Amino acid sequence: MNEPKKIAILRGINVGGKRKILMADLKMLCEKLELQEVKTYIQSGNLIFSSHEQNSDIENKLEKTISDEYGFEVPVIVRTSTELLSLVNKNPFYNSKADINKLHITFLKFRAAKEDIDHVLTCTHEPDRFIIDGKEVFLYCEGKYHQSKLTNNFFEKKLKVPATTRNWKTILKLLELSKY
Structure with a gap:
């Protein structure tokens, strides 16, 4: 069975040259978190991926990993494609x-x-x-x-x-x- 498609929307990255995260790096970070079929869309922090995990669990993992990796907090909001x-x-x-x-x-x-x-x-x-x-x-x-x-x-x-x-x-x- 296919894993559900989800969308993560990150707040306030790559705006005005601040809080920079390259999309290729963000994609790799997601793949390390075992999210599947990861795609990014434009530089403002939009991710599309597959996962059976709860949205809130994915949000927490991404927020913690970004904070650990980049040293700043980024709120993450996840919704399913449905x-x-x-x-x-x-x-x-x-x-x-x-x-x-x-x-x-x-x-x-x-x-x-x-x-x-x-x-x-x-x-x-x-x-x-x-x-x-x-x-x-x-x-x-x-x-x-x-x-x-x-x-x-x-x-x-x-x-x-x-x-x-x-x-x-x-x-x-x-x-x-x-x-x-």
Whole structure:
């Protein structure tokens, strides 16, 4: 039986010349952790691989190994390809007429506390919009993401949860690469 495809999304590597990890080195590190069929996608820390291990176990192993190897902490969030497909299908901003350049998703390491969600839902930054659904935040940014107030740091601070954000083109490519 094939091992399930999974996607690991690393927070804050290779941004602005800081916290550098070469993708070839990251791939080798994953292979040492016995992850199978490891692929990387762009320099911002996206991994596709196969494994029967629990997502949280993989997250912990990768975080510890990166810290030991490179001397800095990198939050890692893992989702299965099935979970990623479900997210694509349930994004309330994604349809046949959507401009995917305006769509992003913030992955939360774990579910935020209800009171923190309630608080962040009172924040509006029109014309940008967001919907929190479990461990993800679906984003629609009218302008450029880097100009929006609905940044990764905004959600981490307000929800008190480690997070990382990807644009919709990256999400669709990761889904494509994770197919059997």
